[in-house]
Amino acid sequence: MNVLxxxxxxxxxxxIFSILFLGGVVILGLTLDKGNIVTHLEIRNAPPxxxxxxxxxxxxxxxxTRTMMGLTLSMGVGLLGAFCSTMIAAVLGMVxxxxxxxxxxxxxxxxxxxxxxxxxxxxxxISFSLGGGAKGIIAGTALTHWPSLARIIRAEIMAIxxxxxxQVSRRLGKPGWxxxxxxxxxxxxxxxxxxFLLMFPHAILHEASxxxxxxxxxxxxxxxxxxxxxxxxxxxSGLWWLAFFPGLCLLFAVRAFAAIGGNLRxxxxxxxxxxxx
Amino acid sequence: xxSKYFASLAAILMFFTMALSGCGSDKPGSASKAERKKDELVxxxxxxxxxxxxxxxxxxxxxxxxxxxxxxxxxxNLNIINDIATDYSVSDDGxxxxxxxxxxxxxxxxxxxTAEDVQFTFETAKKKGSVVDLQxxxxxETKDNRKVVFTLKKPQSTFIHSLIVTGIVPKHAYxxxxxxxxxxxxPYELVQYDNGQQLIVKANPEYYGKKPFFKKLTFLFLSxxxxxxAAKAGEIDVAAIPAxxxxxxxxxxxxxxxxxxxxxxxxxxxxxxxxxxxxxLPAGNDVTADPxxxxxxxxxVNRQALIDGVLEGHGTKAxxxxxxxxxxxxxxxxxxxxxxxxxxxxxxxxxKDRDGDGILEKGSQKAQFSLYYPAxxxxxxxLAIAVSDSIKPLGIAMEIEGxxxxxxxxxxxxxxxxxxxxxxxxHEMYNLYSSKYAGIDYNNTGYYINETVDAxxxxxxxxxxxxxxxxxxxxAQWDGKTGLSGRGDAPWAWLxxxxxxYLVKEGLDIGKQRIQPHTHGWPxxxxxxxxxxAE
Numbered sequence: 001m002n003v004l005x006x007x008x009x010x011x012x013x014x015x016i017f018s019i020l021f022l023g024g025v026v027i028l029g030l031t032l033d034k035g036n037i038v039t040h041l042e043i044r045n046a047p048p049x050x051x052x053x054x055x056x057x058x059x060x061x062x063x064x065t066r067t068m069m070g071l072t073l074s075m076g077v078g079l080l081g082a083f084c085s086t087m088i089a090a091v092l093g094m095v096x097x098x099x100x101x102x103x104x105x106x107x108x109x110x111x112x113x114x115x116x117x118x119x120x121x122x123x124x125x126i127s128f129s130l131g132g133g134a135k136g137i138i139a140g141t142a143l144t145h146w147p148s149l150a151r152i153i154r155a156e157i158m159a160i161x162x163x164x165x166x167q168v169s170r171r172l173g174k175p176g177w178x179x180x181x182x183x184x185x186x187x188x189x190x191x192x193x194x195x196f197l198l199m200f201p202h203a204i205l206h207e208a209s210x211x212x213x214x215x216x217x218x219x220x221x222x223x224x225x226x227x228x229x230x231x232x233x234x235x236x237s238g239l240w241w242l243a244f245f246p247g248l249c250l251l252f253a254v255r256a257f258a259a260i261g262g263n264l265r266x267x268x269x270x271x272x273x274x275x276x277x
Numbered sequence: 278x279x280s281k282y283f284a285s286l287a288a289i290l291m292f293f294t295m296a297l298s299g300c301g302s303d304k305p306g307s308a309s310k311a312e313r314k315k316d317e318l319v320x321x322x323x324x325x326x327x328x329x330x331x332x333x334x335x336x337x338x339x340x341x342x343x344x345x346x347x348x349x350x351x352x353x354n355l356n357i358i359n360d361i362a363t364d365y366s367v368s369d370d371g372x373x374x375x376x377x378x379x380x381x382x383x384x385x386x387x388x389x390x391t392a393e394d395v396q397f398t399f400e401t402a403k404k405k406g407s408v409v410d411l412q413x414x415x416x417x418e419t420k421d422n423r424k425v426v427f428t429l430k431k432p433q434s435t436f437i438h439s440l441i442v443t444g445i446v447p448k449h450a451y452x453x454x455x456x457x458x459x460x461x462x463x464p465y466e467l468v469q470y471d472n473g474q475q476l477i478v479k480a481n482p483e484y485y486g487k488k489p490f491f492k493k494l495t496f497l498f499l500s501x502x503x504x505x506x507a508a509k510a511g512e513i514d515v516a517a518i519p520a521x522x523x524x525x526x527x528x529x530x531x532x533x534x535x536x537x538x539x540x541x542x543x544x545x546x547x548x549x550x551x552x553x554x555x556x557x558l559p560a561g562n563d564v565t566a567d568p569x570x571x572x573x574x575x576x577x578v579n580r581q582a583l584i585d586g587v588l589e590g591h592g593t594k595a596x597x598x599x600x601x602x603x604x605x606x607x608x609x610x611x612x613x614x615x616x617x618x619x620x621x622x623x624x625x626x627x628x629k630d631r632d633g634d635g636i637l638e639k640g641s642q643k644a645q646f647s648l649y650y651p652a653x654x655x656x657x658x659x660l661a662i663a664v665s666d667s668i669k670p671l672g673i674a675m676e677i678e679g680x681x682x683x684x685x686x687x688x689x690x691x692x693x694x695x696x697x698x699x700x701x702x703x704h705e706m707y708n709l710y711s712s713k714y715a716g717i718d719y720n721n722t723g724y725y726i727n728e729t730v731d732a733x734x735x736x737x738x739x740x741x742x743x744x745x746x747x748x749x750x751x752x753a754q755w756d757g758k759t760g761l762s763g764r765g766d767a768p769w770a771w772l773x774x775x776x777x778x779y780l781v782k783e784g785l786d787i788g789k790q791r792i793q794p795h796t797h798g799w800p801x802x803x804x805x806x807x808x809x810x811a812e
Contacts (some may be wrong), residue, residue, distance in 0.1 A: 038669075041582055041586025041587070042586075044586060058659065060586070218678060219679045220658060220661070233521070233655060234521065236506070236522070237521055237524070
C-alpha cells in the first residue's frame with residue numbers, strides 16, 4: 001500500500017514539476033525582451049556567463065532568450081500539429097467504428113498505409129510540397145501522426161458499442177446520436193487527451209528535425225530545430241554551448257510532456273500502472 | 278507509447294550522427310604526408326564545375342581553365358597579356374578583331390593547335406548558348422593557320438574578356454564526353470576525375486609556357502568541415518576555409534588572405550510598385566523607390582562592424598560592384614556608419630515617425646519592406662540580420678525573409694535582395710545597371726534607369742580604346758553629379774567584399790595572388806606555374 005502511495009505521489013510531483021517547467025518556458029518565451037536577440041557583434045561567441053546563461057551566438061544574440069523563444073515557437077507549432085492530428089484521429093476512429101464495414105475497411109486500410117511509411121519521410125514530402133514554412137510543418141505533423149491513435153479510438157468505440165449497457169440502451173429505443181453523445185464520447189475523451197499529450201513530444205521532435213534539415217521555418221526565426229542545425233556549423237570551431245543548452249532544453253521539454261501524458265494515463269486508468277512497459 | 282518516444286529520440290540522435298559522419302566519411306585521397314612526393318600537391322579549394330571542364334559551356338569563366346589555354350590572359354595585376362596569341366588588333370569601327378596565334382602550341386595529345394581550333398571553339402561556344410554569351414559575335418574566319426578574324430555585330434570593348442576566358446578546345450578531339458575528359462594545351466592534363474569527389478591532373482609535357490614546378494595536383498571536393506578536418510590532419514596542402522574557422526591555428530599551415538571583388542550588397546527596386554516584368558512578376562517597391570531610403574541605408578550601415586563581426590575581420594568595405602579593379606572609380610567611396618547623417622537625410626526627404634511606433638512614415642507610406650536572402654547561405658543570413666538590426670534605429674523596418682533561389686526569383690523585382698557579384702569583366706557593370714537589362718534574370722532586377730549612366734555605359738562598350746573605355750566605366754559610377762554608385766543614385770547598398778581565405782602549407786609559395794572574383798577555387802590556381810616550395 002505504501003509503495004503504491006509513494007508511486008502515486010511521485011507521479012503527481014513529477015507531473016506538477018513538468019507543468020511548471022513547461023509553463024515557465026512558455027512564459028519566458030513570451031515575455032523575454034526581444035532586444036536580447038538583436039545583433040551585438042561586439043559580444044559574439046561569448047561562452048556562458050551569469051549575464052548570458054547560455055552564452056551568445058556568432059551575431060552576439062543571447063542564446064538563453066533564443067532558446068526560450070525557440071522552444072515556445074516549436075511548442076506552438078507542435079501543439080497545433082498534435083491537436084489537428086488528434087482531431088483527425090477522433091473523426092476517423094469514430095467513422096471506422098460506427099459507419100459500417102466499407103468505412104471501416106477504408107479507414108483501416110489508410111491507417112495501415114500511413115503506418116507503413118516512416119513518419120519523417122511523409123512529413124518531409126508534405127512540408128516540401130506545401131512550400132515549407134510553419135504551414136508546411138503543421139500540416140505535415142497533423143497528417144502523419146493520427147494513425148495509431150485512430151486505431152486505438154476505433155477499438156475503444158467498438159468495445160463500448162458491444163458493451164451490455166449500450167445494447168440495453170439501444171433496445172430501450174435511444175437514437176444513435178444519443179448513444180454516441182452520452183455513452184461513447186465520454187469514454188473516449190480521456191483516450192483522446194492522453195493520446196494528444198503523448199503525441200505532442202513526437203510533434204515537437206519532428207518539427208525540430210524537419211527544421212533541422214532545412215525544410216521548415218525560415219532560418220532566422222528562433223525555432224529550436226534551426227538553433228540546433230545552426231550550431232552544427234560552429235561545433236568544429238569549439239562553440240559547444242550553441243548546441244548543448246538548446247539540445248538539453250529540448251530534451252527536458254519533450255521528457256516533461258511525456259511524463260505528463262504517461263502520468264495522466266495512470267491517473268485515468270490506474271490498472272495501466274502495472275502494464276509492462 | 279513509451280518505446281515509441283524513445284524510438285523517435287533515437288531517430289533524432291541518428292540524424293545528428295549521420296550529419297556528423299556524413300561530413301567525415303567522404304574523405305578520399307587521404308595520402309599521408311610521408312608518402313607524398315615533393316612535386317605533388319593536394320588541394321581542397323571548392324569550385325567543382327557542375328557542367329564539367331568544357332570551356333564552351335562555361336568552364337574557366339572565373340579562373341584558369343587549367344587544361345586549356347586562352348588567346349589572351351591577365352597578369353597578376355590584371356593587365357592583359359598574350360597567352361597563345363602573339364598579337365591582336367581591333368579595326369577602327371571596333372567591329373573586326375584580328376588575332377594572330379603562336380605556331381608552336383601543341384595539344385596534350387601531340388597535335389598542333391591551329392586557327393581552325395580557335396574558330397571551332399568560339400563557334401561551338403556560341404551555338405551552345407550556355408552562360409557563355411557570345412551573341413555579339415557575327416562570324417569567325419580563319420585567314421591562315423595562325424590568323425583568326427572575329428566580326429562583331431556591333432562594337433563591344435568587353436569582347437576582349439571572351440578572348441581572355443575562353444579555353445581553346447581541339448576540333449579533332451571534341452566529342453560528347455569532352456566535359457568529363459578534356460584535352461587542351463594548358464599547363465596540366467587530366468589523369469582522373471571522380472564526379473563529386475576528386476580531380477587528379479598531371480603536368481602537360483607539351484605545354485609551351487613556363488613548366489609548372491608541381492607535376493601532379495589532386496583537387497578534393499570536400500565540404501567546409503571536412504576540408505578543415507583534413508587540413509588539421511595534415512592531409513592537404515591548400516585548403517579554402519570560411520571566415521568562421523580563421524581564428525583557429527592549424528599546425529604546419531599558415532593563413533593566406535586573398536583580396537577579392539566577391540562582394541555582397543543589397544539590391545533595391547528603384548521604381549514604385551505596380552509594374553510587371555515581361556514574365557508577369559510584380560516589379561517595384563514604393564518604399565525603396567525613394568532615393569532617401571536607399572541613401573540613408575548606404576550612409577547608416579556600419580560596414581566595418583559587418584566585416585569585424587560577420588567576416589572575422591577578413592573583408593573590405595564595398596562601394597560598387599567592381600572595387601579596386603582597373604575600371605573602379607575611387608571617388609565612389611563615401612562615409613558610412615553615420616546614423617545621425619542618415620537620419621538627417623530621411624528627415625529632409627519628409628520621413629517622420631508620427632505614430633511613435635519607431636517606424637518612419639511619409640504620408641500613408643510606412644518605411645517598411647522585405648529583404649530576401651538565400652536561406653542556405655550563412656554569411657548572407659548573418660549580413661541580412663545584422664544590417665536589418667542596425668538600420669532599425671534609423672526608423673527603417675527591413676523585415677528579413679530566408680528563401681530558396683526559386684522563391685527569390687519571383688520576389689526579386691519587387692523586394693530588396695541580398696545578392697553577390699564580382700567579375701574581372703567590366704561587362705558585369707553593364708548588366709547590373711543598364712536600363713537594357715532591367716528585369717532580365719538576375720541583372721538589373723531593381724529597374725534602375727538613369728539616362729546619363731546609360732549613355733556612359735554605352736560609350737564604354739562602344740569604345741575601341743581600352744583606356745578610354747575605363748574612363749567611361751568610371752564616369753558611369755560617379756561623374757561629379759550623378760552615377761550608379763552609392764554616391765549617385767544608390768540603386769544598391771554594397772556592403773562588403775569577402776576576403777578569400779586559404780590555409781597553405783608552411784613553406785609553400787603560391788605567388789602573388791590577384792584580386793579574386795566571385796568564387797573560390799580556380800582563380801587561386803591561375804598562376805599555378807609560379808607555385809613552388811620556398812628554398
